[in-house]
Amino acid sequence: xxxxxxxxxxxxxxxxxxxxxxxxxxxxxxxxxxxxxxxxxxxxxxxxxxxxxxxxxxxxxxxxxxxxxxxxxxxxxxxxxxxxxxxxxxxxxxxxxxxxxxxxxxxxxxxxxxxxxxxxxxxxxxxxxxxxxxxxxxxxxxxxxxxxxxxxxxxxxxxxxxxxxxxxxxxxxxxxxxxxxxxxxxxxxxxxxxxxxxxxxxxxxxxxxxxxxxxxxxxxxxxxxxxxxxxxxxxxxxxxxxxxxxxxxxxxxxxxxxxxxxxxxxxxxxxxxxxxxxxxxxxxxxxxxxxxxxxxxxxxxxxxxxxxxxxxxxxxxxxxxxxxxxxxxxxxxxxxxxxxxxxxxxxxxxxxxxxxxxxxxxxxxxxxxxxxxxxxxxxxxxxxxxxxxxxxxxxxxxxxxxxxxxxxxxxxxxxxxxxxxxxxxxxxxxxxxxxxxxxxxxxxxxx
Numbered sequence: 001x002x003x004x005x006x007x008x009x010x011x012x013x014x015x016x017x018x019x020x021x022x023x024x025x026x027x028x029x030x031x032x033x034x035x036x037x038x039x040x041x042x043x044x045x046x047x048x049x050x051x052x053x054x055x056x057x058x059x060x061x062x063x064x065x066x067x068x069x070x071x072x073x074x075x076x077x078x079x080x081x082x083x084x085x086x087x088x089x090x091x092x093x094x095x096x097x098x099x100x101x102x103x104x105x106x107x108x109x110x111x112x113x114x115x116x117x118x119x120x121x122x123x124x125x126x127x128x129x130x131x132x133x134x135x136x137x138x139x140x141x142x143x144x145x146x147x148x149x150x151x152x153x154x155x156x157x158x159x160x161x162x163x164x165x166x167x168x169x170x171x172x173x174x175x176x177x178x179x180x181x182x183x184x185x186x187x188x189x190x191x192x193x194x195x196x197x198x199x200x201x202x203x204x205x206x207x208x209x210x211x212x213x214x215x216x217x218x219x220x221x222x223x224x225x226x227x228x229x230x231x232x233x234x235x236x237x238x239x240x241x242x243x244x245x246x247x248x249x250x251x252x253x254x255x256x257x258x259x260x261x262x263x264x265x266x267x268x269x270x271x272x273x274x275x276x277x278x279x280x281x282x283x284x285x286x287x288x289x290x291x292x293x294x295x296x297x298x299x300x301x302x303x304x305x306x307x308x309x310x311x312x313x314x315x316x317x318x319x320x321x322x323x324x325x326x327x328x329x330x331x332x333x334x335x336x337x338x339x340x341x342x343x344x345x346x347x348x349x350x351x352x353x354x355x356x357x358x359x360x361x362x363x364x365x366x367x368x369x370x371x372x373x374x375x376x377x378x379x380x381x382x383x384x385x386x387x388x389x390x391x392x393x394x395x396x397x398x399x400x401x402x403x404x405x406x407x408x409x410x411x412x413x414x415x416x417x418x419x420x421x422x423x424x425x426x427x428x429x430x431x432x433x434x435x436x437x438x439x440x441x442x443x444x445x446x447x
Contacts, residue, residue: 165181193211200419
């Protein structure tokens with residue numbers, strides 16, 4: 001259940017109580033001195049009573065049962081997780097840190113990611129924990145901002161002394177946190193997809209498909225399955241959008257397809273007409289929109305207005321977020337996008353169970369980011385269940401056992417550790433909006 005801890009600031013209640021006690025002691029001292037000198041006049045006692053009254057008044061005026069207003073505000077991540085986050089536990093408990101964007105521009109995907117993690121954590125704890133050890137979570141909101149994510153990571157490692165942690169969902173944040181995790185040798189999981197986050201000799205593990213893999217499979221789908229010969233790409237200039245462009249175009253070039261146009265945009269842009277008119281001039285069959293959901297939705301709307309309707313639009317997994325669909329409106333019809341294989345119509349018993357449990361717990365349909373968080377916890381549980389945890393989590397042993405993962409079924413399909421890339425997840429799905437409903441089209445796997 002939610003609980004709050006009131007703190008007392010320096011100069012607050014504690015200071016007033018100390019002042020009052022000092023005042024009482026002074027009064028007692030004066031009274032004794034007066035008695036010794038046989039001074040028992042009314043005027044002196046009145047003076048003492050007035051002094052005592054003034055001290056008590058000052059104390060009552062400054063005393064509060066809660067902290068100052070600046071310290072009462074609970075952080076958004078604590079509010080979001082208050083019903084799910086376990087209280088501080090015993091030394092043998094497994095301490096799990098979670099850094100995610102629970103507020104800010106990435107909040108929607110961040111909260112789905114967080115809920116996926118917590119669904120798994122709650123199920124593990126309700127079943128008695130891992131080898132009898134419960135999971136205690138410490139949650140930090142990084143707001144999707146790299147410097148805040150670094151501060152949160154340092155707090156989790158140095159102050160909270162977590163055993164394992166989810167070190168950010170935004171790729172830029174995960175990249176910023178990676179050196180800390182590796183220097184301190186604390187296993188870190190992330191939903192960030194930028195390829196360079198993960199290496200085969202590091203301490204960072206990805207609970208998602210890397211940009212290199214998913215963008216390569218996406219490009220192969222456009223060139224081979226859609227059989228498109230004239231392809232245009234518009235991508236965000238950040239690391240995520242740039243990698244989607246680079247790896248998808250590389251895959252298409254291997255199949256003999258060169259993009260007829262490549263345009264870029266910046267985060268929070270709202271007018272893409274200049275880029276789209278240049279693309280229109282090249283008469284494309286397919287436009288690949290490589291970026292996050294908000295901008296992708298805006299681009300799709302403007303593309304439908306400026307370019308004939310027979311041009312196919314395809315985009316990234318962020319099209320799976322309800323916000324993207326809502327912003328795009330009618331322009332989403334026919335848009336295809338790559339996603340995890342986590343879908344309501346999946347025939348996987350694991351996916352079906354997690355989907356149903358999420359809806360029952362949170363009252364909404366899960367997204368691909370739920371699958372990332374849950375899959376990460378499945379890996380963590382699988383590894384920890386093979387360890388003796390009586391003396392805590394041996395981080396080096398944990399890392400070594402992650403490297404042994406082979407043919408393990410998760411919410412993101414069959415998982416194995418690739419000792420050439422350090423990756424754990426290796427397949428994607430293609431989904432298309434039909435009558436406003438995301439519909440599974442096909443699965444594309446790493447060869």
